[in-house]
Amino acid sequence: MATQHSRAAARVMISPAVILLLGWMLIPLGMTLYFSFLRYNLLMPGANPFVGWENYSYFLSDPAFQTAIVNTLLLVLGVLLITVVGGVLIALLLDQPMWGQGIVRILVIAPFFVMPTVSALVWKNMFMNPVNGLFAHLFQALGLAPFDFLAQAPLASIIGIVSWQWLPFATLILLTAMQSLDSEQLEAAEMDGASPLARFFHIVLPHLARAITVVILIQTIFLLSVFAEILVTTNGGPGTASTNLTYLVYAESLLRFDVGTGSAGGVVAIILANIVAIFLMRMIGKNLDA
Amino acid sequence: MGQITLDKVTKRFGEVEVIPPLDLEIGDGEFTVFVGPSGCGKSTLLRLIAGLEDVSGGQIRIDGRDATETPPARRGLAMVFQSYALYPHMSVRKNIAFPMKMAGVPEDEQKRRIEGAAKALNLTDYLDRRPGQLSGGQRQRVAIGRAIVREPAAFLFDEPLSNLDAALRVGMRLEISELHERLKTTMIYVTHDQVEAMTMADKIVVLRAGHVEQVGSPLELYRSPRNLFVAGFIGSPKMNFIEGEEAGRHDARTIGIRPEHVSVDPSGPWSGVVAVSEHLGSDTFLHIHETGLCDVMTVRAGGELDVHHGDRVRLSPDLSKLHRFDGQGLRIA
Amino acid sequence: MARAVTPRRKAINTALAWGIGILIFFPILWTILTSFKTEAQAIADPPLFLNFDWTLENYVTVQERSNYFRHFWNSVVISVGSTLIGLLIAVPAAWAMAFVPGRRTKDVLMWMLSTKMLPPVGVLVPIYLIFRDTGLLDSRIGLVIVLTLINLPIIVWMLYTYFREIPGEILEAARMDGAGLRSEILYVLTPMAVPGIASTLLLNIILAWNEAFWTLNLTAANAAPLTAFIASYSSPEGLFYAKLSAASTMAIAPILIMGWFSQKQLVRGLTFGAVK
Ligand SMILES: Nc1ncnc2c1ncn2[C@@H]1O[C@H](COP(=O)(O)OP(=O)(O)O)[C@@H](O)[C@H]1O
Numbered sequence: 001m002a003t004q005h006s007r008a009a010a011r012v013m014i015s016p017a018v019i020l021l022l023g024w025m026l027i028p029l030g031m032t033l034y035f036s037f038l039r040y041n042l043l044m045p046g047a048n049p050f051v052g053w054e055n056y057s058y059f060l061s062d063p064a065f066q067t068a069i070v071n072t073l074l075l076v077l078g079v080l081l082i083t084v085v086g087g088v089l090i091a092l093l094l095d096q097p098m099w100g101q102g103i104v105r106i107l108v109i110a111p112f113f114v115m116p117t118v119s120a121l122v123w124k125n126m127f128m129n130p131v132n133g134l135f136a137h138l139f140q141a142l143g144l145a146p147f148d149f150l151a152q153a154p155l156a157s158i159i160g161i162v163s164w165q166w167l168p169f170a171t172l173i174l175l176t177a178m179q180s181l182d183s184e185q186l187e188a189a190e191m192d193g194a195s196p197l198a199r200f201f202h203i204v205l206p207h208l209a210r211a212i213t214v215v216i217l218i219q220t221i222f223l224l225s226v227f228a229e230i231l232v233t234t235n236g237g238p239g240t241a242s243t244n245l246t247y248l249v250y251a252e253s254l255l256r257f258d259v260g261t262g263s264a265g266g267v268v269a270i271i272l273a274n275i276v277a278i279f280l281m282r283m284i285g286k287n288l289d290a
Numbered sequence: 291m292g293q294i295t296l297d298k299v300t301k302r303f304g305e306v307e308v309i310p311p312l313d314l315e316i317g318d319g320e321f322t323v324f325v326g327p328s329g330c331g332k333s334t335l336l337r338l339i340a341g342l343e344d345v346s347g348g349q350i351r352i353d354g355r356d357a358t359e360t361p362p363a364r365r366g367l368a369m370v371f372q373s374y375a376l377y378p379h380m381s382v383r384k385n386i387a388f389p390m391k392m393a394g395v396p397e398d399e400q401k402r403r404i405e406g407a408a409k410a411l412n413l414t415d416y417l418d419r420r421p422g423q424l425s426g427g428q429r430q431r432v433a434i435g436r437a438i439v440r441e442p443a444a445f446l447f448d449e450p451l452s453n454l455d456a457a458l459r460v461g462m463r464l465e466i467s468e469l470h471e472r473l474k475t476t477m478i479y480v481t482h483d484q485v486e487a488m489t490m491a492d493k494i495v496v497l498r499a500g501h502v503e504q505v506g507s508p509l510e511l512y513r514s515p516r517n518l519f520v521a522g523f524i525g526s527p528k529m530n531f532i533e534g535e536e537a538g539r540h541d542a543r544t545i546g547i548r549p550e551h552v553s554v555d556p557s558g559p560w561s562g563v564v565a566v567s568e569h570l571g572s573d574t575f576l577h578i579h580e581t582g583l584c585d586v587m588t589v590r591a592g593g594e595l596d597v598h599h600g601d602r603v604r605l606s607p608d609l610s611k612l613h614r615f616d617g618q619g620l621r622i623a
Numbered sequence: 624m625a626r627a628v629t630p631r632r633k634a635i636n637t638a639l640a641w642g643i644g645i646l647i648f649f650p651i652l653w654t655i656l657t658s659f660k661t662e663a664q665a666i667a668d669p670p671l672f673l674n675f676d677w678t679l680e681n682y683v684t685v686q687e688r689s690n691y692f693r694h695f696w697n698s699v700v701i702s703v704g705s706t707l708i709g710l711l712i713a714v715p716a717a718w719a720m721a722f723v724p725g726r727r728t729k730d731v732l733m734w735m736l737s738t739k740m741l742p743p744v745g746v747l748v749p750i751y752l753i754f755r756d757t758g759l760l761d762s763r764i765g766l767v768i769v770l771t772l773i774n775l776p777i778i779v780w781m782l783y784t785y786f787r788e789i790p791g792e793i794l795e796a797a798r799m800d801g802a803g804l805r806s807e808i809l810y811v812l813t814p815m816a817v818p819g820i821a822s823t824l825l826l827n828i829i830l831a832w833n834e835a836f837w838t839l840n841l842t843a844a845n846a847a848p849l850t851a852f853i854a855s856y857s858s859p860e861g862l863f864y865a866k867l868s869a870a871s872t873m874a875i876a877p878i879l880i881m882g883w884f885s886q887k888q889l890v891r892g893l894t895f896g897a898v899k
């Protein structure tokens with residue numbers, strides 16, 4: 001029962017959050033958009049003339065851009081594939097009766113709480129290093145030649161590291177969703193003669209569909225912006241072999257100090273993220289009504 | 291004191307008029323039951339009386355004073371909610387004490403009343419538990435305890451038993467009735483269950499789509515329902531309605547006869563085939579087809595009657611208990 | 624309800640699950656173990672698992688050489704500070720949206736969420752320039768401001784989903800019981816809201832502690848929190864595995880412990896209530 005009075009009070013309570021977020025969104029966004037049409041390099045002070053779409057055509061025609069787009073997609077899709085499939089399988093396993101379930105759960109979730117720079121450096125040095133890494137020792141013990149992961153397969157290595165960080169998230173959410181499945185439904189299917197495999201595909205998987213979608217969408221938002229892992233392992237290299245869009249924009253802006261091109265890249269990144277965001281928002285919005 | 295008067299009380303939600311102008315008088319000490327099908331506006335009416343909803347028009351008077359604009363806390367009413375609405379973070383004792391704390395009742399008086407209520411409601415052993423640790427029936431009692439200690443002018447109950455299982459429901463029904471006998475405070479009780487209405491009420495208010503269909507004592511409603519709706523709603527099993535030729539013979543559009551007023555009688559004027567017979571021991575309910583009068587006729591017969599599916603029986607109505615209704619569905623006196 | 628299974632089946636499940644759990648956890652375990660080795664033992668071939676001379680010298684060295692606790696303290700200030708300020712702004716907003724919903728509440732909520740979907744790199748340049756010009760670069764205040772803003776939508780959302788679960792009938796009961804607005808908030812609403820606020824606090828400290836875009840781009844030696852400090856190990860000199868491990872162990876330990884306590888809230892907070 002909201003009266004006039006309480007409505008006015010509510011507006012006052014909401015406004016600080018709204019004003020701050022509005023400022024946070026509009027001011028930098030406007031500036032990015034504005035810079036993207038200027039020739040503007042921090043190393044070359046002076047006038048910053050308006051150059052129309054020049055920055056965009058420069059950025060979009062840069063071979064590094066095409067590589068970056070491909071790398072971004074590979075990174076996102078690779079990590080999604082590993083985490084969703086792995087997450088479903090592990091969640092399925094963790095949902096079975098066993099001893100010490102709580103502890104296993106804790107072990108599985110732990111990587112999510114490791115800060116990106118730590119996990120990237122630990123993997124880079126202590127596992128993937130071609131001389132002293134554990135993998136090198138392991139390969140040696142098996143009589144294989146050592147493999148320099150970050151030099152020979154930089155993107156795949158980064159996909160591996162990022163997957164390790166996000167697998168817990170997917171697992172946790174899918175496990176939560178799985179536990180909300182009414183066991184009577186499964187028992188009914190069993191009575192109807194459905195095999196375990198049929199039960200998985202006809203009951204468990206459809207039940208998880210929503211949670212899987214949420215995992216995919218949310219991870220995509222974060223994965224489009226993977227940065228620290230690349231910065232501390234490969235610096236985007238060798239060459240541009242492991243440069244994604246985020247890293248490319250960072251390199252243009254803060255390594256080459258080309259604000260104009262960097263801003264144009266930023267706008268491209270925003271457009272890309274928005275495509276995903278629209279789908280995600282729809283899902284969440286639907287849930288809000290329920 | 292707890293006399294409540296509704297004078298042309300109206301409630302609209304946006305464009306929808308849920309309660310059209312409604313007049314009602316609830317006497318001091320009366321146990322009044324609002325009964326009607328789901329969605330007919332019972333809760334809305336109760337919440338208007340409580341002050342939890344603002345009226346769109348009309349006046350509510352409590353003990354003669356205009357209370358239309360009075361906030362809920364100062365109407366001197368206590369409410370027991372369907373979900374119990376206990377404070378989950380407070381012990382039972384604190385839950386019961388809360389309204390007194392708000393009213394600034396002195397500590398020792400609070401203690402005295404809590405103990406009194408706990409004793410009356412069998413809660414003494416549970417006073418230090420949280421609501422989450424109680425069964426449904428116990429939570430219900432705490433909610434009632436919280437209402438009692440305020441010593442309100444009237445109690446408002448909104449379907450308080452609908453979350454309990456059948457056995458518990460009968461028990462709590464008796465407890466609430468006893469409480470009323472003991473306190474003699476006005477009570478307004480909302481339910482969609484006509485059995486609760488019949489067993490507990492001094493006065494029943496039958497509602498349909500926000501309209502008052504009839505007001506009266508349980509027996510008045512049972513004996514002389516004002517229209518077809520009330521006739522069908524009050525009484526269990528439902529009254530049999532017969533139209534057509536047989537009704538015309540009694541100068542009515544529709545006639546009604548309760549199952550308990552039809553008997554199995556070899557010389558009776560009606561006949562039909564038994565579809566189902568339910569043997570309860572004390573009674574037998576027969577559901578009879580092919581009477582040529584109505585689809586299914588329900589008959590309450592003696593307990594140990596030996597009839598079964600497919601038997602043809604003859605039936606005899608008690609004509610003195612026949613109800614007659616006109617084309618508008620209104621009772622013909 | 625888990626159905627009874629044969630002990631054999633349960634044993635297989637257990638072995639499989641523990642195997643996978645330990646495999647996933649192994650890099651963390653290995654980091655912790657390595658932090659107690661000497662640098663020579665850290666790269667020993669074959670690798671040493673438990674049979675080494677446990678030493679704390681790495682922890683001492685890390686602190687002595689690089690003033691570790693300064694960065695640790697930066698992390699604490701930045702994550703706790705941004706979370707507390709965020710709560711201060713978000714509690715009234717979420718409160719109002721949950722209890723006095725208007726026609727546009729849902730739109731406002733969705734819009735707030737949409738700001739979270741903005742890729743940080745899209746606003747990197749302007750924020751960097753604004754910070755450079757206002758002297759906020761490499762300052763803790765600057766990071767507190769940015770992290771408050773980027774986590775504000777999550778805080779509002781989490782609080783909103785918690786507040787919305789407080790049943791309206793209880794508030795009505797309080798009103799019937801004679802509670803005024805002040806008592807209603809003090810005795811009924813706040814106690815029921817505290818668990819939700821606590822979970823929100825916990826999750827957001829974790830998120831802010833691990834944030835590694837803005838902290839890397841907006842700090843240098845002075846205000847660098849642990850994320851940025853650890854990144855300095857990417858161009859090492861000499862043997863450093865044990866020291867990297869010690870620095871890493873200290874950086875993740877507090878969050879690992881908090882994280883384990885907030886598993887349930889994690890799901891709700893990171894899916895904006897879409898999965899519970
Ligand atoms: N807050 C509200 N807003 C709009 N319509 C409402 C609201 N509360 C109740 N109604 C409508 O008013 C009618 C009566 O509801 P209610 O009093 O709860 O019925 P009852 O308690 O008899 O089942 C219903 O049709 C319901 O949909």
Ligand SMILES: [Mg+2]
Nearest residue numbers: 332333334449
């Ligand atoms: Mg109702």
